[in-house]
Amino acid sequence: xxxxxxxxxxxxxAGAREKxxxxxxxxxxxxxxxxxxxKRAQQLPDSSQKLLDExxxxxxxxxxxxxxxxxxxxxxxxxxxxxxxxxxxxxxxEWLLQILNDIRVGSWINxxxxxxKRAMRLNKETAPDFWAMEMAxxxxxxxxxxxxx
Amino acid sequence: xxxxxxPEVSPGIIIEPEEGSKSGxxxxxxxxxxxxxxxxxxxxxxxxxxxxxxxxxxxxxxxLQVHEQxxxxxxxxxxxxxxxxxxxxxxxxxxxxxxxxx
Numbered sequence: 001x002x003x004x005x006x007x008x009x010x011x012x013x014a015g016a017r018e019k020x021x022x023x024x025x026x027x028x029x030x031x032x033x034x035x036x037x038x039k040r041a042q043q044l045p046d047s048s049q050k051l052l053d054e055x056x057x058x059x060x061x062x063x064x065x066x067x068x069x070x071x072x073x074x075x076x077x078x079x080x081x082x083x084x085x086x087x088x089x090x091x092x093x094e095w096l097l098q099i100l101n102d103i104r105v106g107s108w109i110n111x112x113x114x115x116x117k118r119a120m121r122l123n124k125e126t127a128p129d130f131w132a133m134e135m136a137x138x139x140x141x142x143x144x145x146x147x148x149x
Numbered sequence: 150x151x152x153x154x155x156p157e158v159s160p161g162i163i164i165e166p167e168e169g170s171k172s173g174x175x176x177x178x179x180x181x182x183x184x185x186x187x188x189x190x191x192x193x194x195x196x197x198x199x200x201x202x203x204x205x206x207x208x209x210x211x212x213l214q215v216h217e218q219x220x221x222x223x224x225x226x227x228x229x230x231x232x233x234x235x236x237x238x239x240x241x242x243x244x245x246x247x248x249x250x251x
Contacts, residue, residue, distance in 0.1 A: 032242060048232055048247070055236050094199065101192065101242045108187040115186050137189065141153070144191050 003146040009087045019084040026067050030060050031106025100136040107133035150216045153191045156209040178231035180223045183244040184215045196241040
């Protein structure tokens with residue numbers, strides 16, 4: 001997939017398989033389990049923790065709605081001779097980065113939160129999470145490069 | 150944190166401006182970002198720039214602190230502001246917490 005920055009817009013040019021990969025990845029959101037919370041000592045008042053949990057849950061529900069809208073908007077993707085073309089604003093690209101990172105981190109949690117990649121055992125059960133983590137990461141790196149522009 | 154390119158930033162050479170109130174009358178909360186082996190270094194730098202509006206060098210300094218020391222205290226704020234920043238960092242799926250400044 002190529003991502004080119006033109007002013008405030010980011011133009012994506014994707015082959016048919018890349019487009020299908022991106023849409024397939026987005027359908028995995030949300031990937032981070034709702035109950036997942038950092039297991040570290042915190043001196044946070046209960047009210048603050050509740051507020052943060054609620055805000056995050058609301059955000060995830062809103063993101064899920066936005067993804068549905070994104071996937072249900074065929075006019076966003078234009079077929080050209082070079083492949084599928086679609087554009088995102090800067091704000092949409094930031095949003096997509098957050099979505100992809102949820103998928104990456106959630107897949108890593110599903111794999112048992114290993115400290116190193118070589119500690120992950122690739123087999124039939126772990127392959128979907130491994131695939132999602134790597135693909136989301138590859139797309140993120142391309143987007144970060146485009147943002148550096 | 151997953152290593153990408155190591156930026157040419159030496160920890161310790163940036164003079165950090167004071168942020169937030171350190172008044173004894175107003176309790177402060179520290180916003181902390183913790184290391185994990187999954188987020189890319191470039192991604193963490195980008196998130197710090199977005200959330201705090203920092204220049205790249207400052208964002209890289211804190212990213213390296215997270216990477217090398219396991220955590221970085223990003224700022225000290227009132228409870229409301231600290232909650233806001235933690236929420237913003239968690240939206241990007243970073244491990245961020247806040248705790249009362251002792």
